[in-house]
Amino acid sequence: GNSVTQMEGPVTLSEEAFLTINCTYTATGYPSLFWYVQYPGEGLQLLLKATKADDKGSNKGFEATYRKETTSFHLEKGSVQVSDSAVYFCALGDNTDKLIFGTGTRLQVFP
Amino acid sequence: NAGVTQTPKFQVLKTGQSMTLQCAQDMNHEYMSWYRQDPGMGLRLIHYSVGAGITDQGEVPNGYNVSRSTTEDFPLRLLSAAPSQTSVYFCASSYNSPGTSGVETQYFGPGTRLLVL
Numbered sequence: 001g002n003s004v005t006q007m008e009g010p011v012t013l014s015e016e017a018f019l020t021i022n023c024t025y026t027a028t029g030y031p032s033l034f035w036y037v038q039y040p041g042e043g044l045q046l047l048l049k050a051t052k053a054d055d056k057g058s059n060k061g062f063e064a065t066y067r068k069e070t071t072s073f074h075l076e077k078g079s080v081q082v083s084d085s086a087v088y089f090c091a092l093g094d095n096t097d098k099l100i101f102g103t104g105t106r107l108q109v110f111p
Numbered sequence: 112n113a114g115v116t117q118t119p120k121f122q123v124l125k126t127g128q129s130m131t132l133q134c135a136q137d138m139n140h141e142y143m144s145w146y147r148q149d150p151g152m153g154l155r156l157i158h159y160s161v162g163a164g165i166t167d168q169g170e171v172p173n174g175y176n177v178s179r180s181t182t183e184d185f186p187l188r189l190l191s192a193a194p195s196q197t198s199v200y201f202c203a204s205s206y207n208s209p210g211t212s213g214v215e216t217q218y219f220g221p222g223t224r225l226l227v228l
C-alpha cells in the first residue's frame with residue numbers, strides 16, 4: 001500500500017542554520033504531497049503542499065519540491081528560527097478518503 | 112469562526128469506563144476524521160465521515176465508535192476504555208473528502224489528551 005517515510009528526529013539546530021527534513025513516499029499514480037506542522041500544545045496545521053511532479057510548495061520561508069523521479073518531498077529552510085521548533089509531518093493524498101501521514105520529525109532550534 | 116473545537120482537553124479514565132470525545136466544526140465541512148497520535152507512530156486514522164449519516168473505518172477502529180448525525184458534530188465514543196487507548200486524539204475536517212480532490216487542506220482541532228489507568 002501507499003506509505004510515507006520520514007527521517008527520525010529529533011533534529012537539533014542552532015538559529016540561522018539550514019534545515020532539511022527528508023520525506024520519501026511509496027504510491028501508485030500521482031499523489032498530492034503535504035507538510036503539516038504541529039507547534040507545542042497545538043493541533044496540526046498545513047505548512048505547504050504540492051499537487052504534481054516538479055511543483056514547489058512554499059510558505060513562511062519553508063520549501064519542498066515534488067520529485068517524482070526520487071519519490072521525495074524534502075522540506076527545507078535556509079535559516080531557521082527558535083520559533084520554528086515544532087514537529088513536522090509529511091503526508092500523502094492518494095485520492096482515497098484517507099490521508100497518509102509519516103511518523104513526524106521533531107525540530108529543536110536553539111539560540 | 113471557531114474552526115475545529117474539541118472537548119475535553121484532558122481526561123483520565125479507569126479501565127472499563129466509557130466516555131465520548133466531542134468534536135465540532137463551524138466551517139460547513141463535509142469531511143471529518145479522528146486520529147490518534149502516539150510516540151513514534153505518527154498519526155493513525157481511527158474513523159472518518161464524508162458527510163452526515165456516513166461513517167467508515169480507518170486504520171485503527173477497534174474499541175471506538177462514531178456517528179455523524181449533523182454536519183457540525185463528530186463524536187468519538189470509547190465504550191470500554193483500555194490502557195492501550197492512552198493517547199492524544201485529534202479531530203480534523205475539510206470541505207470535501209481527500210478522495211474528491213487530493214488537495215484538500217485538513218483543519219485540526221487542538222487535541223484531547225486521554226490517560227487510561
